Amino acid sequence: MIVLSANTVSALGGHDILRAIDDVRRTTALFAAGDAGMDAENSVPLAPEAGPHARAYALPAWVGGDYQAAGVKWTAHRQIRPTEEGASVSMTLVNDRRSGALLGAVESDGLTHARTAAVSGVAVGAFRPAGVRHALVIGGGANAHAHVDMASVALPGLQTLAVWSRDPAQAQTLRATHADDPRLHVATSLDDAIGAADTVFCCTSSVEPFIMQRHVRPGLTFVQAGHHEVEFDAITQFDHITGDRWGSFAERSGKSLFRLYRAGGFPRACLDADLTDAVSNAWQAPPQDSLYFSSFGLNIFDIALAARVLKDAIAGGAF
Structure with missing residues (x-):
């Protein structure tokens, strides 16, 4: 299975804002046309040591069009953390929507910030x-x-x-x-x-x-x-x-x-x-x-961005 670190994601353009804007536009259009969708999130509480409102969330979605991906983003949000770490840590798992084949997993904190912006x-x-x-x-x-x-x-x-x-x-x-x-x-x-x-x-x-x-x-x-x-x-x-x-x-x-x-x-x-x-x-x-x-x-955007990066990695022969 391909696993992309944050540095590799960045090198593949995963944190590129203009590319993320293009992903958001295209995925929103697919969603409006019924060619993308998402289910309700599920969450579980983290221990009190992670903060009073700390939880981990599973966010499933699928995207058609050129992406043809289904996946889930797993993210933990905490209030108490090491000073060098962010408030959230996340990983996105992506499958090919047509075959179900596992494309890989992507370290997603940077992707999340790129798609939010x-x-x-x-x-x-x-x-x-x-x-x-x-x-x-x-x-x-x-x-x-x-x-x-x-x-x-x-x-x-x-x-x-x-x-x-x-x-x-x-x-x-x-x-x-x-x-x-x-x-x-x-x-x-x-x-x-x-x-x-x-x-x-x-x-x-x-x-x-x-x-x-x-x-x-x-x-x-x-x-x-x-x-x-x-x-x-x-x-x-x-x-x-x-x-x-x-x-x-x-x-x-x-x-x-x-x-x-x-x-x-x-x-x-x-x-x-x-x-x-x-x-x-x-x-x-x-x-x-x-x-x-x-x-x-x-979460449709999380899956779209992660799928794009994974497919670029595969197409580039890096894996």
Whole structure:
């Protein structure tokens, strides 16, 4: 069986944001056409030593088209971990959908961050066709790094890119790894940074909200690619609420929007648009309106990206 390490995945283009954006677009179109699908996640708790909310998840999906893959991503999310490790660790197992033959397993943390950032880029590009000029990335971990990568290459009108983290050292590290981009700077005040941005990418693992109603203003685009950073009153303050997809995961997910739904504060029917609308250019937000996008993370993308990397490895004769 082929097993691809994170370094090999990266060398094969698995962390390439523009290729991930292409995967997200194509897979979303397949999903809309009924040629991709996913089942509900299953999860088991981890030991208390991994954190109060630590769980491991199995995320199955299949994708047709040129991918012809079925698989499952196994990922553990923890709050307590070694400082050199991320909040999640994951591996994706992929089978050929036509024969059932095992293609291999892929170390998936980098793929997850690439597809998450790619989803953000696709959504913002479609729902805000006028473009992004002043962006803010909130966070300092791998998800934030991927969003800085995405903003740098996929937002052509970008003029300034701020980063802010609850841990200032992480923000400085992020800035140092992108030292060749003169648009990037570290923000010291969250309120000021949001006030100066037209688009915010929130990429933390916080379980306590710190984005408040006062942060919402006309014309703001807010992408929540993290966990539970946004208070309920802030979400309902937005003129338009969108997401990558609504599914049974809304009954269990810790994401802010789905917590609001379970608390009775947001009917499912009120979702203005999802990624299928983005890919088909079926919906756009008026420029003066505020827009919230909740990115859950669809497992069809995990399987598509992993299948692409595995097939490239096989085609290249590396295995």
